[in-house]
Amino acid sequence: MALIEARGLRKVYKTTVALNGINLRVEQGRILGLIGPNGAGKTTALNAILGLTPYEGELRVLGLDPWQNRDQLMRDVCFIADVAILPRWLRVSQALDFVAGVHPRFDRAKADAFLAKTDIKRSSKVRELSKGMVTQLHLALVMAIDARLLVLDEPTLGLDILFRKQFYDSLLNDYFDRSRTIIVTTHQVEEVQHVLTDLMFINRGRIVLDTSMEEFESRYTEVQVKPENLAAARALLPVSERQGLGRTILLFDGADRQQLAGLGEVRTPSIADLFVAVIGQQQARGFASPERAEAPVPTPPAD
Amino acid sequence: MSTASTTFNGFQQGNASTLHPTQPFLWSIRREFWEFRSIYIAPLGVALLVLFSFVVSMARVTHQAQPMTEAEVIQRPYNFAALFLMGICFVVSIFYCLEALSTERRDRSILFWKSLPISDFTTVLTKFSIPIVVLPVIAVVLTIVTHVIMLLLNSAVLLANGQSVNMLWSSLPLGQMWMMQAYHMLVLHGLWFAPVYGWLLLMSAWAGRLAILWAVVPFVVIGVFEKMLFNSEHFGHWMMYRFGGAPASNAYPGGHMAMHEWANLHFAEVLFNPSLWAGLIAAAVFLFLTARVRRSRGPI
Numbered sequence: 001m002a003l004i005e006a007r008g009l010r011k012v013y014k015t016t017v018a019l020n021g022i023n024l025r026v027e028q029g030r031i032l033g034l035i036g037p038n039g040a041g042k043t044t045a046l047n048a049i050l051g052l053t054p055y056e057g058e059l060r061v062l063g064l065d066p067w068q069n070r071d072q073l074m075r076d077v078c079f080i081a082d083v084a085i086l087p088r089w090l091r092v093s094q095a096l097d098f099v100a101g102v103h104p105r106f107d108r109a110k111a112d113a114f115l116a117k118t119d120i121k122r123s124s125k126v127r128e129l130s131k132g133m134v135t136q137l138h139l140a141l142v143m144a145i146d147a148r149l150l151v152l153d154e155p156t157l158g159l160d161i162l163f164r165k166q167f168y169d170s171l172l173n174d175y176f177d178r179s180r181t182i183i184v185t186t187h188q189v190e191e192v193q194h195v196l197t198d199l200m201f202i203n204r205g206r207i208v209l210d211t212s213m214e215e216f217e218s219r220y221t222e223v224q225v226k227p228e229n230l231a232a233a234r235a236l237l238p239v240s241e242r243q244g245l246g247r248t249i250l251l252f253d254g255a256d257r258q259q260l261a262g263l264g265e266v267r268t269p270s271i272a273d274l275f276v277a278v279i280g281q282q283q284a285r286g287f288a289s290p291e292r293a294e295a296p297v298p299t300p301p302a303d
Numbered sequence: 304m305s306t307a308s309t310t311f312n313g314f315q316q317g318n319a320s321t322l323h324p325t326q327p328f329l330w331s332i333r334r335e336f337w338e339f340r341s342i343y344i345a346p347l348g349v350a351l352l353v354l355f356s357f358v359v360s361m362a363r364v365t366h367q368a369q370p371m372t373e374a375e376v377i378q379r380p381y382n383f384a385a386l387f388l389m390g391i392c393f394v395v396s397i398f399y400c401l402e403a404l405s406t407e408r409r410d411r412s413i414l415f416w417k418s419l420p421i422s423d424f425t426t427v428l429t430k431f432s433i434p435i436v437v438l439p440v441i442a443v444v445l446t447i448v449t450h451v452i453m454l455l456l457n458s459a460v461l462l463a464n465g466q467s468v469n470m471l472w473s474s475l476p477l478g479q480m481w482m483m484q485a486y487h488m489l490v491l492h493g494l495w496f497a498p499v500y501g502w503l504l505l506m507s508a509w510a511g512r513l514a515i516l517w518a519v520v521p522f523v524v525i526g527v528f529e530k531m532l533f534n535s536e537h538f539g540h541w542m543m544y545r546f547g548g549a550p551a552s553n554a555y556p557g558g559h560m561a562m563h564e565w566a567n568l569h570f571a572e573v574l575f576n577p578s579l580w581a582g583l584i585a586a587a588v589f590l591f592l593t594a595r596v597r598r599s600r601g602p603i
Contacts, residue, residue: 047601088410097330102330
């Protein structure tokens with residue numbers, strides 16, 4: 001049984017459909033990136049998984065219904081919702097004491113070790129720390145918790161490059177092992193490209209891509225085509241096209257690399273390029289207007 | 304179906320320390336002290352103020368060299384000290400309940416608290432026990448400490464003036480006063496006001512910034528409408544009853560809220576008062592609703 005399983009997950013706010021019947025499956029030991037434009041439904045999906053909001057459809061996290069069994073679920077699941085949510089009056093030492101006192105899986109020594117590598121003083125209050133230090137503190141707390149599932153909703157929002165890099169380095173090196181699962185949402189798609197094992201694109205409440213990174217690398221190809229080969233390249237039905245310096249860059253789904261190699265420089269696309277291509281395609285198909293609350297529409301197959 | 308903890312492969316169960324079931328509750332109480340420092344600072348401030356004014360009045364008295372005669376005159380400052388400490392704890396209780404569940408939402412820290420395995424019910428119960436148990440205990444402890452300091456100062460001044468302390472010590476039934484204070488705070492302020500605190504907590508969870516409006520205005524409106532439409536004041540009297548305590552009776556001349564001699568207390572009359580129990584049931588309902596609201600109100 002998968003760590004997270006969702007079938008027909010749906011959430012409607014008054015007249016807006018935030019999630020339009022998504023199917024989701026996350027296996028243990030994966031790092032999933034949930035990428036989507038603003039308002040796509042990422043946070044709503046995560047809220048449903050964390051038991052913060054009720055939903056329609058079927059959803060099981062660690063075998064539990066997150067809305068009904070939230071208290072039990074929170075022993076094994078941890079999340080960072082946003083950089084700024086630690087209470088500003090809380091002292092670093094109080095935060096450590098509190099989590100140690102209420103969480104059965106908190107390892108105080110680990111948190112202390114992580115904080116020792118930072119500039120954070122035990123006696124500081126959260127309001128005295130910079131944004132990056134608040135994230136470091138929150139991460140120290142979270143990484144010392146022996147959780148099965150870690151959910152990170154735009155954890156590096158507003159942080160500088162050094163903190164962001166440090167964040168993912170710490171996560172991979174000090175925290176992640178095959179038994180833990182991480183879900184990350186972020187707009188900084190480039191920096192998670194080498195961290196993820198699985199990828200999901202979400203747009204307008206629907207999953208538009210669901211693939212592992214291995215599959216991604218073998219399936220999608222980007223070719224920098226010289227002008228003379230352009231017509232031949234276009235005949236192979238690319239997914240999208242964009243202009244580079246003096247060349248056209250075409251993106252192919254499931255095309256033969258050998259064949260493409262003859263037309264120009266071949267490489268694996270970045271997640272960002274694929275994202276722009278796929279979501280752009282969605283817009284072109286007429287999903288431009290926000291969904292109104294109506295009878296559920298069958299989910300288009302992920303491509 | 305096997306529990307979630309054994310379903311997934313390769314995951315060690317180690318590192319899970321066993322927590323005593325009361326630990327989340329006790330740590331949540333500590334959190335309230337960290338977050339709402341007025342819980343202890345305001346009563347402490349009042350105690351210091353009382354002591355300061357007592358010292359000043361001592362200085363004035365020694366100048367006039369008034370002999371201490373009437374027991375009531377002797378007792379007055381001690382009664383005032385007890386009264387002010389009770390009063391500040393009541394005021395702090397009201398303001399605390401109005402804020403308790405809205406500040407965490409306002410500064411979004413509710414998402415941090417919700418990421419920890421503490422149930423909504425535990426959190427609401429913790430917040431409820433502040434006005435019911437914690438503040439009354441603080442009031443009583445501070446009263447005892449303040450009285451002792453006042454007594455020592457009083458005695459020191461008397462002895463320095465060459466007067467005897469016998470009159471002073473025999474006119475102050477401090478032990479009784481303290482027990483009366485404890486009873487008054489815990490039973491009357493605590494149990495009798497329970498539905499009031501429950502209502503305020505519910506409003507702070509439900510109405511956020513406008514908690515005080517939603518808590519008070521409906522009652523005012525009902526009272527005014529009743530007077531206008533029916534020219535009766537039943538609602539107003541009922542409110543007075545709830546806030547002022549039961550009216551005077553044989554056992555309680557002056558009503559339940561007035562302070563009495565310890566020996567004259569008839570516990571049965573208070574504890575078996577059906578209104579007390581109706582209030583406690585209402586408080587339980589409010590707490591249940593408060594936990595529901597905290598859970599269902601979206602993350603922010």
